[in-house]
Amino acid sequence: MSYFNFNAKPKFVSELDKGFRPAALENKAFLEAVEKSGKSASVKIAVERANGQVSTYNTVIFAEGKTEENLFYIERFVKTILWIHGGWKVIIGGPQYIGDYIKKAYTNGGLREFDANFMSRIYEKEFSVICTNIENVPDSNESTNPIGRHLNGCRIGLDLGGSDRKVSAVIDGKPVYSEEVVWHPKTQTDPDYHYKEIVEALKTAASHMPRVDAVGVSAAGVYVDNRVMVASLFLKVSDELFNKKVKDILINAVNELGNIPLEVANDGDVTALAGSIDLEDTNVLGLAMGTSEAGGYVDGKGNITGWLNELAFVPMDYNISAMVDEWSGDYGCGVKYFSQDAVIKLAPAAGIKLDSNLTPAEKLKVVQELHEKGDAGAAKIFETIGIYLGYTIAYYANFYDIKHTLILGRVTSGKGGNIIIDKATSVLKEEFPELAKKINMQLP
Incomplete structure (x- = not known):
């Protein structure tokens, strides 16, 4: 069961999980019921992340009754956009009880305490929920990064995996050197181990080119402005050492080669980018x-x-x-x-x-x-x-x-x-x- 009862019946039901209630169908049925009621209330939600970037959505809920359904729908909606876009601040415009509920959920001891703490760690700001009038909710302010399609010059690509690290030296789009080295980052408590391995990989690749024009790094985790915010590579590193030595570890490692442009992206984005290039x-x-x-x-x-x-x-x-x-x-x-x-x-x-x-x-x-x-x-x-x-x-x-x-x-x-x-x-x-x-x- 779910909190919704709007007759959202999937056409495909697996005998292994007959209770599956797809969000796509449940939300569709909810919004159709809101429209059918003839009495809707508007809600505008924005999430703000690094560098003032904002992602904003508009939706509707029941204006009268169906309070539990409204709260359930908005809570799932907020969580979704928070984990898709990321953010340290949620701004909600709409009925006061909606904003109050979300604000309570994202506090210590609240329903979404984990989410709030995780976002605070990533963006290094105290997580907050602001309840306001719809007209005060900011519109989207997005910027994107055109990386990964530049092949000219001398470039290094470094892939930091959980069991091996791979590095390539590329000149004008043609690989001139590559190596794959076994390492054990997830069991190491001292980040100096990680730093030494990363620098060694970069310097080895650099030795096969006349210069280095740019470095690209991919790894599992969350990275903001080339800084490591969350990454399983540093699983055994204490919080104190993580803050002191890990957050800027990639920036510092590349600086060993000089003042060279760096781009760090997680594995998921790199996979999507590679797919985009391959698919043209x-x-x-x-x-x-x-x-x-x-x-x-x-x-x-x-x-x-x-x-x-x-x-x-x-x-x-x-x-x-x-x-x-x-x-x-x-x-x-x-x-x-x-x-x-x-x-x-x-x-x-x-x-x-x-x-x-x-x-x-x-x-x-x-x-x-x-x-x-x-x-x-x-x-x-x-x-x-x-x-x-x-x-x-x-x-x-x-x-x-x-x-x-x-x-x-x-x-x-x-x-x-x-x-x-x-x-x-x-x-x-x-x-x-x-x-x-x-x-x-x-x-x-």
Whole structure:
């Protein structure tokens, strides 16, 4: 069940998760009911992030009655745009009780305490919710970054993975050197280890070129103005050392080569950018299904937006009994639907018993091997993820202008990836035909 009761019935229901309540359908039914009531109240919501950038949305709720439904709808809406765009301030214009509810939710001890604290850490500002009149809510103020399409000159590309680091030296678009070195960043407590490894990689690449004109770095995590705000590479580093040595670690490492332009982007944005270049098109949403769900986006200009794109925390299932994410404490968020956790979650309903001593990655591999052998239950798991994906792409399309969705990650390896894409495409065609005409979903 969900807080809504507007007869939003999905045409695709998996026997492995009959309780799935797609946000795309639930919101559509809610807004149709508001319109049918003939009495709506306007709500305008803005989220402000780094450098004064603002993302703003307008919506409507019931003007009379349906208080619980209104609060549920707006709470899910605010959380969605916060994790898509990022922000340290939420500004809400509309009925006072709506703003008061959101303000309370994002305080210490509130429903969304985790979200508020996470955003405060990223943007290094105290998180706040401002309740005001609609006319005082600022309009969008967006800027994008045209990186990754410049091939002239001498450039270094550095990819910092959890188990290996890769670096390439490129002159006028042609690789002249590359190396892949095993390292162990997630187990190291001393960030001097990370710094030494990063500098060594940069200097090795630089030694194969007459000069260095620019450096690009990609890694999993959250980066603001080339600073490390959250990253699993520094999992074992204390907060004190993180603030002292990690936040500016990439800037300082590149400075060892001189005063050289630097661009840092997370893996999701880099994947979307690579897909955009390969497709020779724009408006690409990249989704990686692995340990978690990672996202990245390239806009209509072919640029990276600077949005947070942390889709693992975006609520896309309105079933209040859905599995809860252990980290955020919230239910129905992408991490439990588009990652190895999704496969593990669905396995019991598919009649597959997994050894509790196995790691999540090993459990995924067991299911994939069963699928390769023709196991019907394993096939249903990937079909269910495809159903999730079809409805969720439709939900994401309310916030991203999408022409291409690039799906990758270890969950999509083998035959399962094709099943996921095929089922998601079927959902779009049946439930959202206009989007199906516009959005192309594919594997790399």
